[in-house]
Amino acid sequence: MPVQGIRAVTAARNGVGAFILQCKRLDLHYCDWAGSSRGMVAFLKHQLPAFAKENPQIEIRVSPRPHKHPVLRGHYINGREKAICVRNLEPEQILQKANLLKEASGEKLKKQKKPVTSLNESVRGIWSPYHGDLKSV
Amino acid sequence: MRPSVRLLTPEASSRQVSRLLYLCSTCRQQVSRPARSVVTLAQPFGRRHASSDSSSSSSATTPLTEKVRRKIWGTDNPPGLKDPYGGDGAISRALGGSTNENNLAESTGQQELETVTGEDPLAAAASSSGYVPAMTWEGLPTIGHLGRWSDLPPSQADAYSPFVAKKRLVKEGLVALAAHQAAVELALLRSLGKPLTAVCDVLEHDESIFKLIWECKIQPGAEGAWEGALVFPNEETEKALSFVFEQIGGVAEEDIPEATAAEAAEVDEAEMEFDDVEEESASATSSKPIPFFGYDNVQDEGFLALSLDDLATKFAFLKRFAQLSGHFFPDPTIHSITTVQQALEYVHSVNNPKPKKLAHQLAASAELQDLSNVKVFLTRRRAAHRDEELGRKKIIDAELRARGLME
Numbered sequence: 180m181p182v183q184g185i186r187a188v189t190a191a192r193n194g195v196g197a198f199i200l201q202c203k204r205l206d207l208h209y210c211d212w213a214g215s216s217r218g219m220v221a222f223l224k225h226q227l228p229a230f231a232k233e234n235p236q237i238e239i240r241v242s243p244r245p246h247k248h249p250v251l252r253g254h255y256i257n258g259r260e261k262a263i264c265v266r267n268l269e270p271e272q273i274l275q276k277a278n279l280l281k282e283a284s285g286e287k288l289k290k291q292k293k294p295v296t297s298l299n300e301s302v303r304g305i306w307s308p309y310h311g312d313l314k315s316v
Numbered sequence: 317m318r319p320s321v322r323l324l325t326p327e328a329s330s331r332q333v334s335r336l337l338y339l340c341s342t343c344r345q346q347v348s349r350p351a352r353s354v355v356t357l358a359q360p361f362g363r364r365h366a367s368s369d370s371s372s373s374s375s376a377t378t379p380l381t382e383k384v385r386r387k388i389w390g391t392d393n394p395p396g397l398k399d400p401y402g403g404d405g406a407i408s409r410a411l412g413g414s415t416n417e418n419n420l421a422e423s424t425g426q427q428e429l430e431t432v433t434g435e436d437p438l439a440a441a442a443s444s445s446g447y448v449p450a451m452t453w454e455g456l457p458t459i460g461h462l463g464r465w466s467d468l469p470p471s472q473a474d475a476y477s478p479f480v481a482k483k484r485l486v487k488e489g490l491v492a493l494a495a496h497q498a499a500v501e502l503a504l505l506r507s508l509g510k511p512l513t514a515v516c517d518v519l520e521h522d523e524s525i526f527k528l529i530w531e532c533k534i535q536p537g538a539e540g541a542w543e544g545a546l547v548f549p550n551e552e553t554e555k556a557l558s559f560v561f562e563q564i565g566g567v568a569e570e571d572i573p574e575a576t577a578a579e580a581a582e583v584d585e586a587e588m589e590f591d592d593v594e595e596e597s598a599s600a601t602s603s604k605p606i607p608f609f610g611y612d613n614v615q616d617e618g619f620l621a622l623s624l625d626d627l628a629t630k631f632a633f634l635k636r637f638a639q640l641s642g643h644f645f646p647d648p649t650i651h652s653i654t655t656v657q658q659a660l661e662y663v664h665s666v667n668n669p670k671p672k673k674l675a676h677q678l679a680a681s682a683e684l685q686d687l688s689n690v691k692v693f694l695t696r697r698r699a700a701h702r703d704e705e706l707g708r709k710k711i712i713d714a715e716l717r718a719r720g721l722m723e
Contacts, residue, residue: 209674211672211673211674220674223674223678224677224678228683228684228690231684231687231689231690232687234689237689238689239689239690239691240697241675241678241690241691241692242675242693242696242697243673243674243675243693243694243695243696244696245696
């Protein structure tokens with residue numbers, strides 16, 4: 180019986196078959212007194228219900244943070260957090276920041292050096308000294 | 317002395333004269349003359365004017381400054397020092413103080429004499445009458461209170477009775493009762509042709525009259541018109557209320573028809589006690605524990621549709637409503653109110669204000685309550701909350717207690 184290689188199975192990739200949103204929780208902090216929270220207060224009053232309805236997989240927590248600037252804080256399934264200060268921003272701008280946190284992976288931002296990146300091995304295969312013809316020098 | 321000659325004459329050195337005193341060249345030359353005595357030295361130091369010391373007559377010995385002084389004062393004995401412009405100089409006083417002491421003693425004695433003879437006549441009179449002038453404000457009669465006005469008992473002018481009720485109505489039923497009563501009273505006064513604001517003359521009616529008012533219904537006409545809106549339960553009520561409200565607004569009793577008066581007298585004798593309105597209202601406010609005699613709500617809500625577009629009617633209604641309910645209406649609100657319903661809504665908004673904290677608003681929002689993924693916290697989230705959420709708070713507390721760091 181000839182030796183058979185191990186069959187390659189499709190590796191699990193997020194988005195292949197199912198997509199799990201990396202952002203699991205979004206904390207929204209505001210201040211009742213400070214003027215920098217004016218846009219945040221308006222966002223919470225008018226735009227938060229629609230945003231929460233569109234993203235039922237994200238837990239949204241709203242809590243006051245007195246005498247501090249308003250903050251959006253995203254919690255990701257890799258254990259990391261990302262926080263964005265939204266002081267003096269308009270409700271529309273805060274919505275953009277919330278979408279940014281929602282779509283983020285939670286990883287640190289990296290500089291992309293090459294235009295194309297892939298997790299696949301090289302199509303040429305890995306070089307082995309035991310394979311291939313002998314080369315005459 | 318000529319300048320050329322002065323250069324030849326020796327001057328006194330600084331060792332011979334005090335360093336503190338400035339001496340001119342002439343004085344230094346005078347000091348350096350060895351032949352003269354101290355007494356003779358003093359004379360030219362003090363007087364360098366053109367006085368001659370050789371003549372023997374008094375007019376000749378009198379210096380020029382003294383002559384001018386006497387001419388100014390117009391007398392041979394001018395006031396002041398004996399020789400204010402002359403006298404001994406600084407050097408002569410330093411060298412021979414004995415001669416100056418005599419002059420000083422003389423001048424001091426002269427001043428004392430003037431002080432005694434020129435005493436204040438008022439002070440002399442006061443001392444004779446036993447008057448002692450005050451040196452401080454202690455014990456002096458004061459004008460005003462000087463911060464102690466609060467210790468005085470209240471006077472008649474301090475008493476104050478507010479126009480509106482002292483206690484605001486909070487229950488919606490009681491507020492509706494006040495609005496209904498104001499609407500019925502205004503409708504009655506309009507039908508009787510009385511001034512509308514006269515309704516505020518009576519703060520509170522008798523219980524029997526209030527019951528008659530409570531039984532009345534209001535069915536406003538088209539667009540909330542007041543004309544013919546008042547519906548009486550029966551004819552007796554109409555007559556009784558008409559009789560009662562005929563007396564409001566300054567109408568004499570002679571004008572009241574006898575038949576009407578007789579029928580109204582049967583209603584209740586207490587109705588006739590409207591002569592002393594203020595006294596009755598004051599006693600009622602102080603002794604009445606239950607507002608509107610225990611009535612808790614209105615019979616019908618037709619009065620809500622009454623229009624307040626007419627400014628006189630609006631003013632009279634809001635004035636009476638404010639008096640009964642205790643709620644003040646600010647000017648912008650008065651301007652925006654057009655129906656009785658809006659006036660009631662304003663009072664309702666005052667009684668149930670919106671929460672000032674955003675967390676309370678969000679927590680009360682039905683839209684967010686329906687969403688299962690939204691959680692609103694009323695207070696700030698701290699590290700202890702995170703520990704409790706992760707289930708490690710009990711472990712931390714137990715460890716802290718074991719180490720004696722927490723009780």
